[in-house]
Amino acid sequence: MSELFKGFLSLSLSGSLVIAALLLCRPLYRERVSRRWQYYIWLVAVARLLLPLAPETSLMNAIFRQAEEPQTAYSGIPGEYAPVLPSPAAAGEDQKSPVPARVDPAALVRAAAERAWVVWLAVAALLAIRKITLYQSFVKYIRAGREEVSDVARLDALARAGEAVGVKRPVELYVNRLISSPLLLGFFRPCIVLPGGDLPEEDFRYTVRHELIHCRRRDMLYKWLVQATVCLHWFNPLVWRMEREISRACELSCDEAALEGLDGRERRAYGDTLLRAMEGGTYQDSLASLPLRERGKLLKERLKAIMEYRTRSRWMTALSAVLAAVVLMGA
Numbered sequence: 001m002s003e004l005f006k007g008f009l010s011l012s013l014s015g016s017l018v019i020a021a022l023l024l025c026r027p028l029y030r031e032r033v034s035r036r037w038q039y040y041i042w043l044v045a046v047a048r049l050l051l052p053l054a055p056e057t058s059l060m061n062a063i064f065r066q067a068e069e070p071q072t073a074y075s076g077i078p079g080e081y082a083p084v085l086p087s088p089a090a091a092g093e094d095q096k097s098p099v100p101a102r103v104d105p106a107a108l109v110r111a112a113a114e115r116a117w118v119v120w121l122a123v124a125a126l127l128a129i130r131k132i133t134l135y136q137s138f139v140k141y142i143r144a145g146r147e148e149v150s151d152v153a154r155l156d157a158l159a160r161a162g163e164a165v166g167v168k169r170p171v172e173l174y175v176n177r178l179i180s181s182p183l184l185l186g187f188f189r190p191c192i193v194l195p196g197g198d199l200p201e202e203d204f205r206y207t208v209r210h211e212l213i214h215c216r217r218r219d220m221l222y223k224w225l226v227q228a229t230v231c232l233h234w235f236n237p238l239v240w241r242m243e244r245e246i247s248r249a250c251e252l253s254c255d256e257a258a259l260e261g262l263d264g265r266e267r268r269a270y271g272d273t274l275l276r277a278m279e280g281g282t283y284q285d286s287l288a289s290l291p292l293r294e295r296g297k298l299l300k301e302r303l304k305a306i307m308e309y310r311t312r313s314r315w316m317t318a319l320s321a322v323l324a325a326v327v328l329m330g331a
Helices: 002-029 035-040 042-050 059-068 088-096 105-145 152-165 201-216 219-232 237-259 264-277 292-307 314-330
Strands: 072-074 081-083 172-175 183-185 191-194
Touching: 002 035, 002 042, 002 105, 002 237, 002 314, 035 042, 035 237, 042 219, 042 237, 042 314, 105 183, 105 219, 152 172, 152 201, 183 201, 191 201, 201 219, 201 237, 201 264, 219 237, 237 264, 237 292, 264 292
Parallel strands: 172 191
Antiparallel strands: 072 081, 183 191
């Protein structure tokens, strides 16, 4: 089991390099590539943190191989080294006047790793159980207080919006007046839950369009993949930072997809809908919600992106593909 823990340490170190590179280079690509690219590029870091795939000669392998090598000394023959052994004279002197043994840092690291995997695995399991339990409680709360929407006009509008964005499976519609904002629930039977049933027609159209895009892209599966990564690499602060960045990029990229095909007036109306959607409600998803200050910051960034929305040119699309290939090969 210590080998498994050592493998996760190696994945965590190499994944940290990918995360740090993406964070440091973000000012360079933030305004130049699409929000969709900025959302899915984090999958490279997630894959590096979860998949033990690497060439035989790599930085992480060299680090761990050096830590495991025994201490050696020059044997007198060119090109040959031998383990350091005490001489007989030194052994006799040790019997007369004992000298404290030299501490081997590599041995200490190996001894700590032999026991550290128990703590790592226990915390990972507890964190996973807590996240799953909180989500199940949230879903039960939503289902207990929801009301099914039976308005034929609203259901027809939902079906047309789903067809427009490419959602081919049926999506149910409910209302729960205690939630803080619209949300999407369900892996196999997706449903949209609104904070109220009296939304204006325009607000309703843009709201369900946004949630249907989440459904089409399977963002919930992406979210839980990230949660599994956080549970396994709970000791790495960069992984927690990555989780927040992915959550932010998810909403920004979904807004970008929702704005495709809309004119200037419709984009402003979409922004107004976003502002109104942040009002009301008393209950928030404990896994997806943000502190009030963070929500305000994200809202400001989303509104700015809506106002500055523009269609990406072909050369920018090609540049995005090249950058993605560079990040993937580097990882």
